[in-house]
Amino acid sequence: MGHFRPISLIHSVTKLIAKVLSMRLAPKLKDLISPAQTAFQKGKCIHDSYQYVQGCVRALHRDKKSALLFKLDIAKAFDSVSWEYLMELLQRMGFSSRWRDWIAMLLSSASSSILMNGEPGEKFWHRQGLRQGDPFSPLLFIIAIGPLHRL
Numbered sequence: 001m002g003h004f005r006p007i008s009l010i011h012s013v014t015k016l017i018a019k020v021l022s023m024r025l026a027p028k029l030k031d032l033i034s035p036a037q038t039a040f041q042k043g044k045c046i047h048d049s050y051q052y053v054q055g056c057v058r059a060l061h062r063d064k065k066s067a068l069l070f071k072l073d074i075a076k077a078f079d080s081v082s083w084e085y086l087m088e089l090l091q092r093m094g095f096s097s098r099w100r101d102w103i104a105m106l107l108s109s110a111s112s113s114i115l116m117n118g119e120p121g122e123k124f125w126h127r128q129g130l131r132q133g134d135p136f137s138p139l140l141f142i143i144a145i146g147p148l149h150r151l
Helices: 013-030 046-064 083-090 097-108 137-150
Strands: none
Touching: 013 097, 013 137, 083 097, 083 137
């Protein structure tokens, strides 16, 4: 079942909480992540990343400096985010315990069941990953991959 993606159905109250948290976090995101990060941010797009890399390459060439550039494509990116890692990272970034508790509550509310022959199977709880369709997931993902920008 490695190639199937679950459909995320999020309770309306949970989705409302996620939306409120994402609206509060979005304006502060620029202070928390690398300026080179362009994904999932208002006013930025993938073309900004291309122009950033192009500028870096020109500067390296002009200054006759050696460098290694690499592009990383993370398979099943949202699915692979460790909650434990994310919570520790949020603590290190100075998020209050109240914020972390809200985020932990949202993450731990994710469950799934498999539909077989039109009948839902037993529910099981997620232990990692971010939900597709959750308004807060893109922002949490940007934070989770932030340390990669400092390599």
